[in-house]
Amino acid sequence: MSESQTEQATVAFEVCEGIAWVKFNRPEKRNCMNPPLNRQMMRVLDELEFRDDVGVLVLAGEGSAWSAGMDLKEYFRETEAKGMGAVRQAQRESYGWWRRLRWYQKPTIAMVNGWCFGGGYGPLFGCDLAFAAEEAQFGLSEINWGILPGGGATKIAVELMTFRNAMYHALMGETIDGKKAAEWGLVNEALPLGALKDRVTEVARVLLQKNPVALKATKDAIRRVGEMTYDNAEDFLVRAQEAANSFDNDGRKEGIRQFIDDKTYKPGLGSYDKSKQK
Numbered sequence: 709m710s711e712s713q714t715e716q717a718t719v720a721f722e723v724c725e726g727i728a729w730v731k732f733n734r735p736e737k738r739n740c741m742n743p744p745l746n747r748q749m750m751r752v753l754d755e756l757e758f759r760d761d762v763g764v765l766v767l768a769g770e771g772s773a774w775s776a777g778m779d780l781k782e783y784f785r786e787t788e789a790k791g792m793g794a795v796r797q798a799q800r801e802s803y804g805w806w807r808r809l810r811w812y813q814k815p816t817i818a819m820v821n822g823w824c825f826g827g828g829y830g831p832l833f834g835c836d837l838a839f840a841a842e843e844a845q846f847g848l849s850e851i852n853w854g855i856l857p858g859g860g861a862t863k864i865a866v867e868l869m870t871f872r873n874a875m876y877h878a879l880m881g882e883t884i885d886g887k888k889a890a891e892w893g894l895v896n897e898a899l900p901l902g903a904l905k906d907r908v909t910e911v912a913r914v915l916l917q918k919n920p921v922a923l924k925a926t927k928d929a930i931r932r933v934g935e936m937t938y939d940n941a942e943d944f945l946v947r948a949q950e951a952a953n954s955f956d957n958d959g960r961k962e963g964i965r966q967f968i969d970d971k972t973y974k975p976g977l978g979s980y981d982k983s984k985q986k
């Protein structure tokens with residue numbers, strides 16, 4: 709395999725019925741993230757983001773891992789040996805695709821099938837929703853090999869967990885299973901590995917029925933308002949809705965029409981039928 713083919717093989721993906729299934733694909737290295745994987749993941753995100761046949765993106769891992777974090781050999785040791793320029797470039801490549809995920813056009817779901825360590829928390833937080841196998845193991849293992857949880861992992865721990873749990877998790881370097889990860893807020897739900905894909909598919913299908921402009925506006929709003937005062941958030945949300953209206957003038961009117969005039973659905977209980985939108 710040529711170097712570029714090896715790089716492409718680090719990420720696998722297929723699109724099926726509106727869902728893009730993207731996989732970390734270095735199972736023999738427990739899907740740890742090396743520079744080629746980080747570059748390839750950005751290319752795959754680029755390719756899928758505005759495709760009409762993609763409504764939801766799921767990020768999973770091939771084999772026994774979701775991602776064992778950064779590649780200690782290729783991302784740290786070999787890159788550091790090349791000097792500061794190489795270190796900064798490798799950081800830009802990894803942080804870059806995690807940031808891209810956080811603000812992705814389509815809703816994203818992490819399907820955490822196995823190991824998830826350290827740097828893996830970047831894409832975990834990048835995904836809007838997260839579902840884990842009960843058997844999965846999560847850890848901020850940085851402390852075990854002598855660094856702090858960088859690349860945003862400390863921020864993510866504090867963002868998602870209580871102060872006490874974040875501190876314990878980061879200082880102790882112990883793993884927690886999927887159930888505990890759900891209890892601590894790292895993921896939405898944990899369920900047996902055998903049931904994981906069906907549940908994620910079910911959630912993705914619900915999202916596929918929603919108005920896509922409203923989905924993007926909502927996911928961005930949830931991420932943005934956390935750091936705003938109430939009044940700033942109130943103002944931001946007015947502007948964000950008005951901006952969304954300019955992209956989708958008819959969707960919400962159709963949503964009101966099907967409820968008030970046609971009485972064909974109840975917004976409190978489900979979505980309007982997008983296919984009837986004129």
Ligand code: ACO
Nearest residue numbers: 736737738740776777778779780781823825826827849850
């Ligand atoms: N960096 C580099 N290589 C890795 C990494 C990693 N993060 N994780 C696994 N590998 C490699 C192993 O070196 C091994 O390579 P080899 O076959 O050439 O010897 C191969 O992947 C398989 O790993 P094993 O350890 O044999 O797999 P096992 O299933 O027994 O254990 C586990 C899995 C627990 C994930 C273990 O590999 C591990 O502890 N990995 C490191 C996890 C970690 O701490 N990551 C860093 C977080 S901190 C950060 O990301 C900034």
